[in-house]
Amino acid sequence: MIRFDQVHKRYPNGREALAGVSFSIAEGEMVFLTGHSGAGKSSILKLIALIERPTRGQVFVAQQNTNGIKSRGVPQFRRQIGVVFQDHKLLHDRPVADNVALPLIIAGVAKREVDKRVRAALDQVGLLGKERSRPLELSTGEQQRVGIARAVVGKPQLLIADEPTGNLDPDLALEIMRLFKRFNDVGVTVVVATHDLNLIDQVGARRIGFREGRVEAAGVGARGVEAPGAPASAAIGSVSNS
Amino acid sequence: MSLQSWLTRHAQTLIGSLGAIVREPGGALMTMAVIGVAMALPVFLAVLLENSSAATANLNQGFDISVYLKKESARSRAPALAELWRGRNDVASVRVITADAALAEFRERSGFGAALDELTDNPLPDTVVVTPAVSASNPQGVADLEKVLAAAADVETVQVDGAWVNRLNAWLDILRRIVWLVAALLGSGVVLVVGNTIRLDILNRRSEIEVMKLVGATDGFARRPFLYSGVWYGLGGGALAILIVASAVQFLTGPVATLAALYGSGFKLQGMDVDVYLGVLGCAGSLGWLGSWLAATRHIRAIEP
Numbered sequence: 001m002i003r004f005d006q007v008h009k010r011y012p013n014g015r016e017a018l019a020g021v022s023f024s025i026a027e028g029e030m031v032f033l034t035g036h037s038g039a040g041k042s043s044i045l046k047l048i049a050l051i052e053r054p055t056r057g058q059v060f061v062a063q064q065n066t067n068g069i070k071s072r073g074v075p076q077f078r079r080q081i082g083v084v085f086q087d088h089k090l091l092h093d094r095p096v097a098d099n100v101a102l103p104l105i106i107a108g109v110a111k112r113e114v115d116k117r118v119r120a121a122l123d124q125v126g127l128l129g130k131e132r133s134r135p136l137e138l139s140t141g142e143q144q145r146v147g148i149a150r151a152v153v154g155k156p157q158l159l160i161a162d163e164p165t166g167n168l169d170p171d172l173a174l175e176i177m178r179l180f181k182r183f184n185d186v187g188v189t190v191v192v193a194t195h196d197l198n199l200i201d202q203v204g205a206r207r208i209g210f211r212e213g214r215v216e217a218a219g220v221g222a223r224g225v226e227a228p229g230a231p232a233s234a235a236i237g238s239v240s241n242s
Numbered sequence: 243m244s245l246q247s248w249l250t251r252h253a254q255t256l257i258g259s260l261g262a263i264v265r266e267p268g269g270a271l272m273t274m275a276v277i278g279v280a281m282a283l284p285v286f287l288a289v290l291l292e293n294s295s296a297a298t299a300n301l302n303q304g305f306d307i308s309v310y311l312k313k314e315s316a317r318s319r320a321p322a323l324a325e326l327w328r329g330r331n332d333v334a335s336v337r338v339i340t341a342d343a344a345l346a347e348f349r350e351r352s353g354f355g356a357a358l359d360e361l362t363d364n365p366l367p368d369t370v371v372v373t374p375a376v377s378a379s380n381p382q383g384v385a386d387l388e389k390v391l392a393a394a395a396d397v398e399t400v401q402v403d404g405a406w407v408n409r410l411n412a413w414l415d416i417l418r419r420i421v422w423l424v425a426a427l428l429g430s431g432v433v434l435v436v437g438n439t440i441r442l443d444i445l446n447r448r449s450e451i452e453v454m455k456l457v458g459a460t461d462g463f464a465r466r467p468f469l470y471s472g473v474w475y476g477l478g479g480g481a482l483a484i485l486i487v488a489s490a491v492q493f494l495t496g497p498v499a500t501l502a503a504l505y506g507s508g509f510k511l512q513g514m515d516v517d518v519y520l521g522v523l524g525c526a527g528s529l530g531w532l533g534s535w536l537a538a539t540r541h542i543r544a545i546e547p
Contacts, residue, residue: 050455051547079458089453101455110247150457 001027001189002160004208007044007057009213017043019213020057025191027157030184032200033193034046041193043208045162048191050074050081062158077108079131082151084161090135096122096146097131099143101133121153122146125179141172145179152183160191161181165199173198253465259470270475273439275477277432277526282486283424292531297502297509298410305384306403309370312396319396320368326394327370332378332387339369346419349352367398381408409525429529432479436472436533443468445540452547461542468538471533475531480523490512 002025002175017041025031033041046052047059052067059066062080069077073122090099097118104114125145134183135143144164151159165173177192177199184190185207194200200207209216263270283311324336339347344366349355383515384402392400444451451464491513502509514522 050457075455075458075463076458078456083456085456089449089456091450091453102454105251106454106457106459106463108247108251113248173541 001025001029001062002191003060004044005060007047009040009047009052010055016048017213018054021210021213021215022057022209023215024039027189028184028187030190030205031180031192032205032207032218033191033210034195034200034207035196035216036195039210039216040213041210041212042162045083045160045191045193048158048160049081050077054122067080070205071204075106077086079154080158081105081157082154082156082159084144084151084159084164086146086166087162088135088147090143090146090150092135095134096127096138097133099146100149100153107154116154117153117155118149124152124182125149139186140167141176142147144168144176148176148179152188156188158189160193162193163195165196170199173199174202181205193227245482249500251396252457255466258469260474262467263471263474268440269442270478273288273435273484274478276435277475277530278482278486280428280431280435281489281522281526282429282484284421285483285514285518286487286490287417287421287424289491291414291421293511294414294417296512298348298352298407298414302482305374305379305407307372307384307388307391308401309372309391309394310398310401311368311370312398323394323396324370327372327391329342330387330390332375332383334373334375336373337371339371341366341368343483345368369389381411384442389444403464413459414418427524432476432526432529433533436475437537438529438536440468440472440537441541443471444545448545451542451545453508454544454547461539465535465538468542469534472530472532472534472538473527475534476526476528478525479530483526484514484519484522 002188004021004023007018008016008144009029010016017038021040025080033040033044035041043052047054047066050069053055054067061077064077072217087238091102100118100121104117109117119128120130127142127145127149127150130138130142130146130242135146138146144167148161148164151161159180164180168176173196179189180192278331309323311323320338324338325459327333328336341364345358345364348366349358372387373393374384378384378387381445388400388402451459491511495511495531498509
């Protein structure tokens with residue numbers, strides 16, 4: 001589903017975020033990207049969502065070389081990826097339902113279909129009945145679940161999340177991670193960047209560690225539960241340190 | 243995307259952008275006011291100009307051509323020429339003023355009676371006054387007729403009494419072009435004002451546009467609500483311009499009628515026709531759309547998550 005091939009990323013301010021990163025993530029896998037802030041995990045997610053472009057090297061997403069996607073093709077490309085942000089990035093002046101519906105409206109889905117799928121997505125994250133609430137009337141954990149509902153409402157095959165539990169207390173964080181696991185259970189490839197190693201142990205999935213822009217370590221959480229359909233141990237072999 | 247859902251989206255955005263203006267009318271009303279004032283000026287000038295044209299239109303029928311005959315010609319030539327010209331298609335009527343009649347009238351009007359008695363000879367020529375037919379009552383027709391009359395034997399000079407009407411029409415043509423210039427300049431102003439307002443709107447909603455782009459919105463999708471806002475700004479300003487001009491016309495109607503009455507005319511200041519109203523609204527909406535398109539295209543492209 002995702003393959004990084006000798007990817008370098010240097011930002012305009014001169015900071016080298018990625019220094020030759022190669023790894024791959026199979027379809028249907030759930031993977032945690034770990035490392036201290038500044039280790040490069042956020043850059044990885046930005047490159048996957050085409051928010052940034054690699055300085056050198058190639059990024060493949062869903063068999064597509066993203067270097068070949070021109071800026072005109074970026075919107076269409078992003079519609080096949082669900083993205084969850086640490087700060088939720090919700091529209092505070094619109095009700096929850098409108099926030100969740102946004103990707104469908106952008107994609108031009110018919111109104112009746114939109115309503116149905118928004119309710120289904122809210123049901124999946126346990127927020128059915130909150131359609132008319134404003135995001136700021138919800139707790140942080142609920143807001144994050146709205147963000148997740150928005151990410152999955154378009155039924156993407158790939159779900160990426162950048163520190164989705166960064167602002168949550170441990171219980172809520174675990175709940176959010178289990179939610180991601182449930183989507184992974186039905187075949188969605190899930191990539192989560194987090195610094196919370198404890199949480200990974202509880203959920204159990206392959207881990208790719210980053211340090212100073214390089215792949216540092218890979219493995220399965222100590223109490224790892226292998227994701228169905230994605231043998232984590234086999235996937236370790238595809239990770240190469242450069 | 244089906245046509246129906248496409249139309250639904252556009253209708254929603256259209257209403258939604260209006261709703262946004264109604265919720266926060268402060269800046270929008272200011273923009274509309276600027277557009278209204280800017281558009282009212284050329285529209286008002288155009289209304290005045292149309293009225294001037296209307297007021298002078300019937301003067302075109304007032305062209306009279308005075309043909310002065312040579313002094314030494316036999317007096318009997320005047321009736322013969324009058325008879326000849328009366329038969330022309332482009333002539334409505336012909337009147338002969340004999341030299342004696344002219345002198346008598348002059349004596350009566352000028353008050354020089356005693357002085358004129360000293361004259362041994364009548365210095366005035368016979369005159370034939372030709373009124374062109376309605377079909378020839380335009381600058382070109384009158385000029386053609388004038389040439390024909392001047393070519394006749396025994397004619398000394400030909401004078402078109404309506405020459406001032408031609409000059410007035412020439413002035414009106416110049417003023418008409420000035421109105422277009424003013425309209426073009428102020429129209430550009432409207433585009434810039436709308437563009438600037440939309441630019442600020444976009445900056446205020448920067449994070450929202452970022453989110454939309456993150457979940458796959460094209461520039462076109464993010465731009466659409468701003469285009470509709472621009473159209474609403476334009477329409478609001480256009481409506482205000484119409485209101486201003488209609489009030490101004492109302493304000494001037496009384497004095498103009500009084501002035502016209504003093505000239506013995508029944509002329510009445512006319513407001514705008516419905517099609518002019520619609521034209522002003524359409525123009526204002528288009529300028530608003532153009533201004534927002536220019537601003538939104540540039541600034542939304544610049545916003546990247």
